[in-house]
Amino acid sequence: MSKLLLNLRHVGNDEYHDVCTLLDQHRIAWYRTEPSPWGISNGGLWIRDDDDLARARDVMGEYQRERSVRMRAEREQALQDGSAETFRGLLQRRPGFVALVLLGMVGAAALVLLPFMLLRG
8 A cells, every 4th residue: 555755745846856866766666646726635755565665764864864954054055145035135125025914914913812802891
């Protein structure tokens, strides 16, 4: 029976291709399920053979450790050279967008807190 190795929610194309390549290199049979049209499921990478699952998890764990180190180093480099996305940079580039998002957050908080305020007074 097939087992889910990787839910594709929030997985970028680069990570997806890296994992597929790794599985192929280690001769682990896999397949992909596509996301549902209504957004209920985001698809996933499945291991076909239960006997390969432990090996696939080991390969995936090593890949994730290496990727974590690499991504943190890239983020640190981007912060140092000033190319990283920051709140200040976003505010300077898209002030209207930031204002609308903040207004939406205040509105959502007000809706959540409104029943408590009405009960108090």
